[in-house]
Every structure is written in C-alpha cells, then in structure tokens.
Amino acid sequence: MSGPLSLWPDQASGYSGEIDLFVIAFTVLIVALSAPVFIVIILFAAKYRRGRPADRGHPQDRNVWLEVSWSIIPFLALIGFFVWSTDLFARLYHPPRDALEIDVVARQWMWKFQHPDGQGEINELHVPAGEPVKLVMASQDVIHSLYIPALRLKQDVVPGRYATLWFNADKPGTYRLACAEFCGTDHSVMVGSFVVQAPAEYARWLQRSTVDRSLAAQGAALFRGRGCSGCHGPASTVKAPPLEGLFGKPVALDGGTTVIADEQYIRDSILLPQKQIASGYPAIMPTFENVLSEEDVLKIVAYIKSLGPGDLTQ
The missing domain is CATH 1.10.760.10 (Cytochrome c-like domain)
Known part of the structure; x- marks a missing residue:
C-alpha cells in the first residue's frame, strides 16, 4: 500500500499504466504547445522593454506553411488524444461476460461487499489477481463515490440507480479505497482496503470465509x-x-x-x-x-x- 507521502499511487492493473501514460503524454503535449508562447513573451519583454520607434516601411514577411502548420499540427495532436481518451473511457462500460460479479452497497459511512458465494465484508474488498471483476453498486442513502487510486478508477453511486464498474487487477497487494464524494459528517472515515490476491490465495480466503448460503x-x-x-x-x-x-x-x-x-x-x-x-x-x-x-x-x-x-x- 502506498505510504501517506506517496506522490504517485501504486499501479494495480494494466489499465492503471495506460492512464498514467495518457496523463504524462498529455502533460508533455500541453507543455510543448504552451511553453514557446511563454518563452517568446519573456524574450520580447526583455528585448523591447525600453521601446523604440517602429519601422513600418519594410514589407511584411509571411510564411504560409509555417502559419498553417502551427494550427494544423496541434489540432491533429488533440484529435489523437481525444480518440485515445475515448477508447480508455469506453472500455469501462464493456465488462467481459465471464467477469466475477460482486455486489456493493454504500451507506453512511461504510462499504459492504457481497461475493457470489455469500461471503460478505465491510470496508475491505478481496479480489483474485488477473481475473476480470465487475462491481454492481447501489446506495442505501446518499450519493457516494467508490475510488480505488491504484486502479485509477472512480464511480459515483447514486440512490435509486445501479452503477457498474469493472477491472482486472493483476498486481497482488493491499491498496486503499475510499469514498470520493462528500456524504456527511463521517465522510473522511469511509475508507477501506482493496486486497488483490493470487487466485489460489483468493480461493483459500473464500473457503475460510465460507457461509451457509450463496x-x-x-x-x-x-x-x-x-x-x-x-x-x-x-x-x-x-x-x-x-x-x-x-x-x-x-x-x-x-x-x-x-x-x-x-x-x-x-x-x-x-x-x-x-x-x-x-x-x-x-x-x-x-x-x-x-x-x-x-x-x-x-x-x-x-x-x-x-x-x-x-x-x-x-
């Protein structure tokens, strides 16, 4: 689990790495597009700080290809990032058919997770590594939001509606989960642990937590x-x-x-x-x-x- 001073959350899935790559690439693009503007502003402010009479007698220099390129290239780059981000977003709404379904009920101020075989847990979610998991979530009272930083995923849970979220966590470990929507007095304590286990270890956990009925x-x-x-x-x-x-x-x-x-x-x-x-x-x-x-x-x-x-x- 990441320490309290960690500047970047751990990655618990391949999707997390894709999100991080997208954020870094988009940051580089924004810096590349904006840095020249600020650099030129500073250079011109220094060079012409005292001012001088403008010479308006010489003809205006124009480079059509340069003027077109600094409009077209950023436009195409941003379109590429739009397609990339849309693909990342759309994948969240198409869980595999064989995904393990876990029901989630959010209430002030706790998370209850219910596994298909009947095992239940409070503020702790155990899942098998390398297998797709689908969460079907409902709220008992107000709006909550399940946030798992290690997965780079967050989903609002609205009263009266089911919300779904799926992931494939492939890195065993214990990570943090929390409510990311202010939901009342004890919102800050609505936190828990997201535990990714090897499939054999997860099977043993299910056996230890066995219940009478599914x-x-x-x-x-x-x-x-x-x-x-x-x-x-x-x-x-x-x-x-x-x-x-x-x-x-x-x-x-x-x-x-x-x-x-x-x-x-x-x-x-x-x-x-x-x-x-x-x-x-x-x-x-x-x-x-x-x-x-x-x-x-x-x-x-x-x-x-x-x-x-x-x-x-x-």
Missing part, C-alpha cells in the same frame, strides 16, 4: 419469504410475468416499447412496479419500497439472474 440462495429465501412466489411461482393462479431465463432478455412493455431485463430493470420492477409494466399483464404488482433494503434487493436480483428455464420453485 447470494442467490439468500435471494431465493427472500423471494419466498416476501410472498413473491405466490404470483411468480409455477403453481400460481395469478397472471404474472415468468422469471425463468428473464435476465438479459428483451421485455415488451405497455406502449409498444422494449427494454432489456438488466439489474436496473429488475430493481425497478421490485421497488417501482408501475414504472415499466410488462405488456399483457395487469398492473397489480405491489411496491416493496421501504420494505426491502438495497442489500435485500441485490440478493433477489442475484436469484433472478441465476434462474434458467424451469428453475423457479414455489
């Missing part, structure tokens, strides 16, 4: 306990949308529009059921807002995501 199993228990199976179960007499194999599929809505059943759609269907009504079904779904916590909703979402054809139980 995240999806906990969601299944909530699904049945809250009466959801009464309408969505296979033996239900109520006409409700089927949930088997739902995640990632298109859903037709009243009004003729279509949405993809992602985490946000499932969350909204639980907490804001009248927001997007599935076509052909009555608007009778009750809201579970102020009944289920964000952590409970994430568990139910994990359960629904795990359902394949015929997997739903009464």
Whole structure:
C-alpha cells in the first residue's frame, strides 16, 4: 500500500499504466504547445522593454506553411488524444461476460461487499489477481463515490440507480479505497482496503470465509419469504410475468416499447412496479419500497439472474 507521502499511487492493473501514460503524454503535449508562447513573451519583454520607434516601411514577411502548420499540427495532436481518451473511457462500460460479479452497497459511512458465494465484508474488498471483476453498486442513502487510486478508477453511486464498474487487477497487494464524494459528517472515515490476491490465495480466503448460503440462495429465501412466489411461482393462479431465463432478455412493455431485463430493470420492477409494466399483464404488482433494503434487493436480483428455464420453485 502506498505510504501517506506517496506522490504517485501504486499501479494495480494494466489499465492503471495506460492512464498514467495518457496523463504524462498529455502533460508533455500541453507543455510543448504552451511553453514557446511563454518563452517568446519573456524574450520580447526583455528585448523591447525600453521601446523604440517602429519601422513600418519594410514589407511584411509571411510564411504560409509555417502559419498553417502551427494550427494544423496541434489540432491533429488533440484529435489523437481525444480518440485515445475515448477508447480508455469506453472500455469501462464493456465488462467481459465471464467477469466475477460482486455486489456493493454504500451507506453512511461504510462499504459492504457481497461475493457470489455469500461471503460478505465491510470496508475491505478481496479480489483474485488477473481475473476480470465487475462491481454492481447501489446506495442505501446518499450519493457516494467508490475510488480505488491504484486502479485509477472512480464511480459515483447514486440512490435509486445501479452503477457498474469493472477491472482486472493483476498486481497482488493491499491498496486503499475510499469514498470520493462528500456524504456527511463521517465522510473522511469511509475508507477501506482493496486486497488483490493470487487466485489460489483468493480461493483459500473464500473457503475460510465460507457461509451457509450463496447470494442467490439468500435471494431465493427472500423471494419466498416476501410472498413473491405466490404470483411468480409455477403453481400460481395469478397472471404474472415468468422469471425463468428473464435476465438479459428483451421485455415488451405497455406502449409498444422494449427494454432489456438488466439489474436496473429488475430493481425497478421490485421497488417501482408501475414504472415499466410488462405488456399483457395487469398492473397489480405491489411496491416493496421501504420494505426491502438495497442489500435485500441485490440478493433477489442475484436469484433472478441465476434462474434458467424451469428453475423457479414455489
């Protein structure tokens, strides 16, 4: 972990190195474009500080290629940096399909991380080195922002919406994580550790932190306990949308529009059921807002995501 006086954070991923290279290259470009201007200003100020009568009799010297080049070259360089930065930014929104998904709930003033097999941790996140990891994040109260300097990544977590962030940390070690958005009195203590472990060591950590039920199993228990199976179960007499194999599929809505059943759609269907009504079904779904916590909703979402054809139980 970087010391308190470190001027440059450690790099925990290849993406971190790319970001650092971009920052250094862009700094060099800005210095190269601006330094000549300041140098000429200083030279002219020294050379002509006393002033002298201007000779306006000689013809004006012009070099068209020089004048064009000092406009075109910086323009092309900046376009190149725009394409480079866009590529770096766009990659953050396309996680690999096989990425390990970890749920994150932010609340004043702590981070709770929930692994797929049910292991939970507070203000500490363990991940395997060299494997893609996708974080699905929700806020229980106010706006927070997960910041991991060693990854050069920061993502705001806004109440009422899911935020995602993915990375591939390839350098084992313990690094710092923090909230980068002022979120109240104890914002400064909303910090923790980001622990990157070799895959074998991470597997041993999972075994030591084993729990009775996976995240999806906990969601299944909530699904049945809250009466959801009464309408969505296979033996239900109520006409409700089927949930088997739902995640990632298109859903037709009243009004003729279509949405993809992602985490946000499932969350909204639980907490804001009248927001997007599935076509052909009555608007009778009750809201579970102020009944289920964000952590409970994430568990139910994990359960629904795990359902394949015929997997739903009464």
